[in-house]
């Protein structure tokens with residue numbers, strides 16, 4: 001019944017709160033069962049609000065300190081300093097304590113960034129479109145230029161998403177990616193490794209391998225644990241990733 005997972009690299013960071021939700025422990029009914037945290041999914045709004053209350057209570061995060069981006073599969077990154085909704089972007093950066101950044105996914109990859117010395121956090125929604133535009137590299141570049149972040153100090157984690165074995169794309173989508181992220185899968189089709197592409201974007205941005213962690217769980221395969229848009233379509237719920245710093 002664990003409501004969320006986290007990463008071992010973040011666990012010895014006393015000021016940091018980070019989590020990625022599962023679909024367990026909520027109140028939504030099938031096909032949204034149970035911990036659906038996405039409002040625009042066809043699920044009952046009151047159940048989504050109850051689920052959010054359960055999730056954030058478990059994390060000891062006050063809901064009036066949350067930041068919600070209006071995700072549009074872009075490469076737009078914004079530095080934020082107050083809670084609430086943020087228009088049209090897919091990555092957020094914060095320097096303030098007591099501010100908690102969120103993103104919602106169901107197959108796309110959540111990426112979490114933390115520089116413990118500069119005290120800066122970042123969160124990224126990196127599906128194939130964002131990854132094709134290197135939203136990870138652009139987020140780290142903005143953390144460097146605006147927030148005195150040193151990429152060598154960044155701790156980075158990539159959460160669960162749809163893995164290569166379950167992710168067939170057409171040659172149009174494949175054309176945006178390096179050959180090493182593609183395996184041919186019939187005429188005009190490929191299997192795409194989005195998470196592998198994200199790892200290389202982190203490496204190219206200067207993040208050290210030993211400060212990088214990935215959860216290779218496949219959202220499409222793990223029916224009981226995660227929602228998957230590719231599997232469940234318009235009746236798919238959403239997971240929510242969150243990261244933020246608490247006051248000393």
Ligand SMILES: [Zn+2]
Pocket residue numbers: 162163165166218219220221222
């Ligand atoms: Zn799979």
